[in-house]
Every structure is written in structure tokens, then in C-alpha cells.
Amino acid sequence: MENRDYKGYLYLVPAVLFLGIFLVYPLFDVFVYSFEEGYNFASQTYRGFGWYNFRYVLRDPYFLQALKNTLFLVFITVPLSTGLALLLSVALCSIPKVRELFQTIFFLPYVTNTLAVGLVFMILFQKTPYSDGLMNLLLSVFGIAPIDFIGGPYAAKLFVLSFYTIWIVLPFKILILTSALTSVDEGLYRAARIDGTPPGRIFFRITLPMIRPMIFYLIITGFIGAFKAYSDAVAIFGVNLNAAGMNTIVGYVYDMLYGDSGGYPSYASAAAILLFAIVLTITTVNLLVRNRGRN
């Protein structure tokens, strides 16, 4: 009997081992790195402890550019994708006959390889000496001169990245919202109809309040996800994001760690910690807003 009591630990050994080595230890280690000044990756030595890494990162123009890009991306894609997902979900639920088909189609971007399909977007938007590309063909119908979306003006590049990001994140949001919408109690709608409530009022007074928790969930996870943007940018602009001027904070972290500009785990750690300080702040603000709205 005594023996059996401890057998449970045996089953946990693999999980604890892996989590300990690759999740818990690194979490502490990243803070240690971020304060080790002048860390040398080859000799694994450092000069001393202090805030230097954070000061360096905050003054690095590449980081500031990455911060700017990420903030733009977050504040463009989160509201737009959530709004669009809501619109499409309501539309889906209003025509039950075609719901299954469209839901399947809308979900496709979720099961695609971000890097691979990003190349398709690059081709659609790219302007090369040989061709203006499909997007510019479309724009020319409206009389707009060709724009190089991949290597051209900042706003154009930001547009492509935001568009691709929304394309990628929408399936998850639509899925969550449609299941939230279908779980709203039918009785509420029936009662409202008997009272002769106009459709707009029903939407704002019944539907929206009922699915509000899910919308907030999507906004919060949307913020977190958008702040961590990286692969989407690589998919469209290539590995050297600094050269394209389209780096993101996560991209900055990886560039500091590895590659031609790499070998600085201390700077990478400081940048990663800064990122999560921002994410934590925004998540907290979101939660506070939600709780205030509730009371």
C-alpha cells in the first residue's frame, strides 16, 4: 500500500523532467541573461549585472522600428479581424443552409503552412520588372497607379502584412464566434419577436451581450497573438526583416539570438522581457475594462 502511494510520481517523471528543463528553468534563466552585461556567447562570461541590456535595446533603432511595426500591426489587425469575424459569423448563422460549406471554406487558412502561403501573398502583391502583379491589376481598374507592396512605401507593406495576418487569424475567431452565436438561447429571440423588437435592437440588446464574454476572449488572445507576430512577416518579406524595415519585436529577439546579427542572448532576453511587460500591461488593462463594464 505504502509503495503504491508514490507510484503516481513515476508517471509524472517524464512530464516534470521536460517541463523543468525546457519551460521552468528557462523562465528564470531569461531574467538572469537580461541582467548580465557584456555577455559573451563563445566564452559564456559576462562583466557584471545591471540594466545595460534594457537601455541598449530601448535605444536600438531596429528595436524601435520593430516596436512601431508591432504596435501598428496590433492596433490595425485586432479590431478589424474581430469586427470582420463578428460580421461573418452573424452572416453565417443567418443562412443555415450554406453555413456548413462556408464554415469549411473560411477555416482553410488555419490548416495552411504560414510560410508557404505567405509566398502566394507575396506574388499576388509583388511588383517586379516583369509584371505589376495581380493586386495592381485590380487597382488599375479603379485607376490607381501600380504600387510595390513588398518593397515599396511603408503604408503599402503594412497593408499587406495586416491583410495576411487577418486572413490567417480569422478562421479561429469565426469558429469561436459561430459556436457562441449558436449557443444563445432561442427563447430569448422568440420572446423579443413576440414583443415586436426590431432586428437591430435584438442584435445589440440580446445577441451582443450574450456573446460578449467570447468577444473579450478573442480580443485578449488577439492582442497577445498579434504582439507575438513574426512568421507572417517572414513569409511575406523574407528572413532579413530589418532590411525590409518590417521587423517585429519577436523577430528582433530571434535576430539578436541567431543569424547574421545574432549571438546576443542578453539583448534578446531583455527585448523578450520588454515584450511581455507590454503584453501583460495590455492584458491587464483589457481585463480591468471588462470588469468595469460588468458592474
Place this chain on the structure above:
Amino acid sequence: MADTGRDNMEYTGAPSVKERAVKILTMLLLVLWALVVLFPFYWMILTSVKGYGAYNAEYIPKFFTLHPTGENYAEAFSAVPLARYFLNTIVFTLVTTGAMLIVITFAAFAFARLRFPGRDLIFVAFLALMMIPNELVVITNFVTITNLGLRNSFTGLILPSVTSVFYIYLLKENFEQVPDNLYYAAKVDGTSDLKYLFKVLCPICRPTLVTVTILKVIECWNSYVWPRLITDDPRYFLVSNGIQEIRENGFGRENIPAMMAAVVVISLPLLVLFLIFRRKIMEGVARGGLKG
């Protein structure tokens, strides 16, 4: 809004002009977004069957081709080691998913069925780990794997991703739904814990195991960041890194049709998997899968 437009019909008889207009607009919106979603897929397939010369001669892109060719697919497999990337990804996906299933099944079983001191406390600690973002720990993991000399090896690729707290949680919840009686009956029969786990619990909880497997396979197939950090030898590239390599160095930059053929080949397995397990995947994702 539109939702109520339909339902009103039951009460007011024939649909009014306004209701019909709303319905048409709704349909239009759905079709429009469906086109936005599908078009990139159409374009990649179309481009992949256009001849190299034909493609580059199109200053204005054509929306169809009368002379589809398979040469780009041959090129994709011969000019770059696409088959190798493919094989690597399959090995990586199978081993990672398999190892993870074993690790999480044991952990979930311990939490759901066994009794030992501190069990609930340890479980809460596990749940707390879910909040740790991957981006924070990847730096040290990179250093750890480098110091162990495991860069450019499957071991280095696989090790950090064989555990998932979320899947342990999901499986534990499911294990707990299995009636206690079954466990005690098995005990009376002298069945060992291990045998009970694999002969009774796992078969009963197969749907959850399948969901977890599919989600993990999707994650593995699309993983990019960790493989990029840990491999710089093309012999160990996965498809995501492979396609990036192809983009930067392969084929010569202008051979877009061959590039698109590679993209089609890489995208196909997951799309097929999705069409087969559509319901399971969507249900699994709704239960807590998150991209990125």
C-alpha cells in the same frame, strides 16, 4: 441583424423587400470572403501548372491556362531537396507527436486516477505553466540545445516540444469522466495500472486522443521558429524552413512557378487531413487550439 430578418418571416408571412435585400447582402458578404480565402489557393495551383516561359511572358497575369504542365513539380523535386524536407517533417511530426502522446498520457493518468501526496498542488503548478509564453523560454532553450551539441539533429528539434500542459489538462479531464468502477473492477481482477491505462482508459478516451494528435500534427507540420533556430544544415530542414530556403536561394529567384509547385506540395498534406477530419479538427480547435 440578418439573423432576425430570416426569423421574422415566420411571423409576417412573405418576406418583405427589405428582408430579401438583407439576405442578398449577407450572401454577397459570405461569397466575397470565401473568394478572398480561396483565391490564394487557386492562384498557387494555377501558377504551379504554368510553364516557366509562359509565366514570365505574362506582364498582365492570366486567370487561367490552356497548357497546364507538370514540369514545375518535377523541377521542385529535382532542383531543391524538397523530398528531403518532406521526409524530415514527416519524421519530426511522427516522433514528436508519438513521444508527446506517451508523456501526456502518463501525466494525465497520474493526475486523474492515482493518489499521491501533493497531487492537486502539482496539478495547479502545471496549470500555471500554461501562462509561460514560448518566446520567453526559447532563448535559453536555444542555448541549452547548442551547449548539448544537439544543433542540426532530430533530437534537438524534437526534445523541447514533447510536452504540453494544455493537452495533459485536456486528457486528464477526459480520463476523470470514466467511471471509477471500471478502475476498481480492473483492480479486483488483478489488472496492473499500466494495463488498465492502455487497455481500458485509452480506448475509451480515443476521441480526445485523436483530437490531440491532429492538433499536434498541424502544429508540427507548420513549426518554423524553433527549427530555424536549431538547424542551419539543409539536411535537417523542415518544410517551413525549406520553403524559406527555396525563396531565398533555390531555383533562381524568378522561377515562381516551380516555387508555387513546392508550395502546393507542402500545403497538400494538411489540406487533405483537414478534409478528412474536418469536424474533429474544428471541434478540437474550438476547445482550445490557438494558432501561434
